[in-house]
Amino acid sequence: MTDTNELIRLSAAQLAAKLAAREVTSVEVTQAYLDRIAAVDGGERGVNAFLHVNTEEALAVAAEVDAIRAAGGAAAEELHELAGVPIAVKDLIVTIGQPTTAGSRILEGWHSPYDATVVKRLRAAKMPILGKTNLDEFAMGSSTEHSAYGPTRNPWDLDRIPGGSGGGSAAAVAAFEAPLALGTDTGGSIRQPGAVTGTVGVKPTYGGVSRYGAIAMASSLDQIGPVSRTVLDSALLHQVIGGHDPFDSTSLPDPLADLVAAARVGNVEGMRIGIIKELHGEGYQAGVENRFNESLELLKQAGADIVEVSCPNFQYALGAYYLIMPSEASSNLAKFDGVRYGLRVLPEDGPMTIERVMGATRAAGFGDEVKRRIILGTYALSAGYYDAYYGSAQKVRTLVQRDFEAAFAQADVLISPTAPTTAFKLGEKLNDPLAMYLNDVATIPANLAGVPGLTLPGGLADEDGLPVGIQLLAPAREDARLYRVGAVLESLLEAQWGGPLLDQAPPLVETLVDAKEAK
Amino acid sequence: MSTDATLSFEEAMEKYDPVLGFEVHVELNTRTKMFSSAPNVFGDEPNTNVNEVDLGMPGVLPVVNRVAIESSIKIGLALNCKIAESCTFARKQYFYPDTPKNFQTSQYEDPIAYDGYLDIELADGTIFRVEIERAHMEEDAGKLTHMGGAAGRIQGADFSLVDYNRSGVPLVEIVTKPIEGAGSRAPELAKAYVAAVREIVKNLGVSDAKMERGNVRCDANVSLRPHGRERFGIRSETKNVNSLRAVEHAVRYEIQRHAAVLDAGNPVIQETRHWHEDTRTTTSGRPKSDADDYRYFPEPDLVPIVASREWVEELRATLPEPPAARRKRLQADWGYSDLEFRDVVNAGVMDEIEETIAAGASASVARKWWMGEIVGRAKNADVDPGQLGVQPATIVELNRMVEDGKINNKMATEVLDGVLAGEGTPAEIVEKRGLAVVSDDGPLLEAIDAALAAQPDVADKIRAGKLQAIGAIVGGVMKATRGQADAGRVKELILAKLGVEG
Structure with missing residues (x-):
């Protein structure tokens, strides 16, 4: 048995391997996460990533997986790779047996009579659902401060926002309260929280993951996607939730590409990576710009061909x-x-x-x-x-779609900072909606065009020591390219840092204890 | 309820020229709903044929019913419409509790079928062409029942109940272009048009087409303009006129009402009107302006419907014969004269006669019953003949009883009245009412003797070979037996008694 503290820091892929090798049980893993949630999520200065913790059901699913593994045979062999690996679900996605609030008073206490398609797929894979994560009300916001149930705090600095709308999912993963989470991304709600919490998040191609059961904000822009600590983990989760769903008319009929294999390719030699002229420089924090340039340098050293592309209509994207x-x-x-x-x-x-x-x-x-x-x-x-x-x-x-088409004629993948700044202070932009909306300036074009985007941690900004996100964008249906380039960049960066960026995050329990004692 | 002033129809026609327009909603009889897999079934317990989609639960998405599209294309083809190669849905937004999403998913800018026409045959055989603007798909709303108020109206109700079984039932709305030039035949045309649409969707098999169940619902637009003026007058829209006769009456009433308003020098108010079958009048509904803002926008949860030409042609090949061809065939099959057949069509009993023949009656027997008996009763009861509830099997049974000599024609009509009054089957009514032809010759012979004795001069005439005089004696016998005797048998017995060869 692995130490609880070590267990929760393992990636989903590592957990899956340990579970398959029966070095650890799903109940142990699930309980470790539930304990972590109990330790860091509640209280006045808790992370508040969870609106509901699904203890009983999560442990029951974990026990079921353990029993199947223990019994061995065909049933054990047929278990999904991620069976027994726990996950948190954004509270915009409906679930039988747990409340779904969308972060709003108007749905307080409501229980859905049906499961979202993605939730059905999690259940089919036998992944214990740890609970429902906080969000800006109906996913409207970039800070999770618009939740009717109080803001979520950024595990890197509890006085700062975790991004939004999916601040709960990103913070849960960053605070080691879950190895994986589901998010939804309408204008950046997976990627911007990923950037400011030092985690990975992917907005798949529009239609790549069923929206059935995701409470709609903007139907033509919404997309469910994975939230994780590593690029490979997002690929693994994307593979579970993706693919055609007859209940969603906008769902793509194409079979899902092998995203996990793409994350394991391990090279970017000869790939053309396009810097979007309009999505960096002026308006971007210097520390963000520095980390962005470092990533470009690493990709160049790895043999990628860095080109510059122009998307002149992106300046109108935020307004549209x-x-x-x-x-x-x-x-x-x-x-x-x-x-x-x-x-x-x-x-x-x-x-x-x-x-x-x-x-x-x-x-x-x-x-x-x-x-x-x-x-x-x-x-x-x-x-x-x-x-x-x-x-x-x-x-x-x-016009934005045409800009993308022209850009992808010159580059296989586009790159930009995910958000113009690092995490701002809670309350700082609450009364200035326009300033709040500007957080999504780099993420919105992908939603307008339906193309996939991924964010991964690019390091810490010099000014404030807070995480910076790097965004990769690919043509529609080419999500695999994001995983290929993302995984390579991640390994190059981690080699520089000597481990995952989250290792540099403050130890939350002590911070919380200190805060308590200071009172 | 205030009563509006009206002009006589004749006077209205002297002064004004009516322009009509119709929106006919046809409920499709698909197995499942327009956008969900819930069953499309009429008459079940409230809120049982619903799932999360029909209730507008958070997170749900619509999926278009393929059969509903096929039915819509068939309707479009039968109305001589063009079929859109690609068309979309839109959201028509308004808050109302019978609409679970607070918007109706409907077609707006690009209907699936457009630019068609329908040739309508009037009572005298005149053909009148009605131009079809469009036929588009949409979903039905739920049904509200207002409790505690008068006559189920929302005004004065204590509360309202909502049944979402009908929510999401597929509808096709058929919209005409303005119909000009009908003149005094406008009410007749109105009825004939709706009857024709009903016949088409019924023959296509895409709708149960029962107006009394709301499968076919008509909104009738009427406006008047002085003779010779080109510009249309202001229209009223009478909602949910749900029988063929009511369509005719509602159009006639609105013409008379508009004429009185215009005659008084007032403007007609653009509004919806409610039809009241009991008083045969309309009352004011809600004001309706062309600028009602439904904030339409393209439905982002649905992709465009692409109707390939191959698919359309495949569907065209499945269409049943057009109504005009069908009429020609039926008239030939039944051997009716032009006049007889037109009367049948105008009385609205062609389908009923077809069903009665299918149930085993001859064409002449079917016509005799429907035209001779049932149409008159429907007129008296002020309903469409089909709505009286006469089953084809009843007619077949009645006719067999007459042919077998169990009852005579006069009794048979009495039995029909009994059936309509809900007294039971023909056999039960014959039994209950003691209606049976007297077949025992004993009582008959007595009556014949009495009748001959009462009219000895007539008896002499018959003996002298003047057989046509026999009617007076037969009449006397029938009177004495209260009509229960078989007239043919009476005649035979009289001749035998008098020793005359018949």
């Missing part, structure tokens, strides 16, 4: 995104009205008409950022404004 996303969100969130499920608030006085009950419910159930986006989207879709706003934004979207 903030019309398309709220337009779709205003429509997708109309169903939360207190009639069929979730919160129902009755007006305090006056007639009890359906319109007034719906109004009172939505007024009380939605937070300010959600309301802001519903109002924006409703306005943008209104008669007389549609062409100027939604219509123009769709044209920009086409």
Whole structure:
């Protein structure tokens, strides 16, 4: 048996190997994570990555896997590679047997009667689900501060944001509360939290992973993807959740490529890697820029051909995104009205008409950022404004897609910093929505075009010692290229650091204990 | 309920020219719903034919029903429409509790079928062409029941119940272009048009086509303009007119109402109207402007539907014969004269006669019953003949009883009334009411003797060979037996009694 503290620091791939070799049981692994969650997640200055911890079911699944392994035979051989490896699920993804809140009061206490397709696939692989992770309400935000259940804290500095909307999943993985997590990415909600927490996250090609059961923010942009500590782990998880789903009409019919094999190729020689002129330099923190340049240098040394590409329409991407996303969100969130499920608030006085009950419910159930986006989207879709706003934004979207096409004619993979800055302080941008929206400037183009993107840790910024994310982008359906280049860059960087970047993160338990004693 | 002023139809026609337009919603009879795998079944316990998609649960996504698309293409082809090579869905957004997502997934800018026409045959054989603007796919809403108020209206109700069984049932909405030039035949055309659409979808087998169940629902738009003016008047839209007769009546009423409004120098209000079958009037619904903002935008959860030309042609090859050809065939099969057949069509009993013949009746017997008996009763009851509930088997049974001499024609009509009153099967009613032809000659002979004795001069005439005089004696016998005698047998017995060869 491995020491608990060591166990939780193992990658999913390492855990899978130990479980297969029966050096450790899934119950031990799962319990180790549950203990870690109990130690670091709760309390006033806890990470608060989890909204719900699924102790009983997770241990039951773990025990089932252990029993199958112990019995041996065909059933044991048929176990999925990740069977028994625990995982956390963003609370935007519906699960039977656990509440799903979307980080909103309006769904407080709601239990889904059905499982999301990705959750069905996790269950089929017999991966114990540790619980549901915190997020900005309905995934609207870049800091997880817009959660109705309090912000998640960044394990690197508990006074800083973990990114968003998937701050809970990223922080859970960074704080060793889970080896893997599921996220959703509409404008960067997997990649930006990955960048600021020093973890790996992938937004697959649009249609590559079923959206059935992910509570929709913006249907044409949303995509579920893996969150992990290593590139290989994301590939392993992507392989579990990806592939066609007849319940999602936008799901790609193509068979999934061998992403795990791609992560194991181990070279980038002769690959053309394109720096996007518009996605670095001005507006990017110096420390971010430095780490980005180092990564370029490493890839060059490894034999990659570094080229520069220009995507002139990316400057309009953020504006287009903030019309398309709220337009779709205003429509997708109309169903939360207190009639069929979730919160129902009755007006305090006056007639009890359906319109007034719906109004009172939505007024009380939605937070300010959600309301802001519903109002924006409703306005943008209104008669007389549609062409100027939604219509123009769709044209920009086409232009962004063309920029990508032109760029991918010159490069196999594109590269940029994932976010313009490292993690900012909690509360710092809460009252400045535009500053908050700028966090996603480098991640949004991929969502508009439907192309896949990966973030991996690129080191720590000189100014603040906080993690910097490197983003890789590939053409649609070429997710495998991200894993190939990502895994090579990761190994080159880790060779420099002498181990994973997260080894340099502060030991959370002591920090928490210190804080407690200081009181 | 306020009563609107109306002009007489004749006066309205003298002054104004009506323009019509119809939106007919056809519920498809697919096995499952438009966007979910829940069953599409009418009449089950509320909220049993629903799954997470129909309830608009968080996270759900729609998947288009392929059979619904095929049915829609068939309808489009039968309406002589062009079929879009690629078309999309949109979201029509409004908050209402019968719409679980608070938007309806519908087609907006690019319907699956467009630019068609339908030739409608009027009662006198005139053909009137109705241009079809489009036929598009959408999902039905759930059904609200308002409790505690008067007459199930939302006004004054204490609360409302919602049944989502109908939510997501596939609909095809058929929209006409403005129909000009119908003049005083506008009400007749209205009825004939809806009847034709109903016939088409029924023959295609894509809908159960029962208007009383709401399988076919009609919204009728009416506007008037002074004769000679080109610009249309302001229209009203009478919603959910759910029988063929009601369509005719509603159009007629709206013409008369509009005429009175215009005559008083007032503008017609653009609004929806509710049809009331009991008073045969409409009342004001909600104001409707062309600028109602439904914030339509393309449905991002669905990909475009691509109807390859090969697929369309495959579907075209499966279409049943067009209604006009079918009529020609049926008339020939049944041996009806042009006039007889047109009467059958205008009475709206062609399908019923076909079914009755299929159940075993001859063409002439079927026509005799439907045209001679049932149509008149339907008229008196103010319903469409098909809605009286007469089963083809009933007619076959009644006719067999007459042919077997168990009852006579007069009794048979009495039995039919009994069936319609719900008293049971024809056999049960004959038994219960004691209706049977008197076949024992004893009582008959007595009655004949009495009748002959009462009219000795007539008896002499018959003896002298004037056989046509026999009617007076037969009549006397029938009267004495309260009509229960078989007239043929009575005639035989009289002749035998008087020793005359028949």
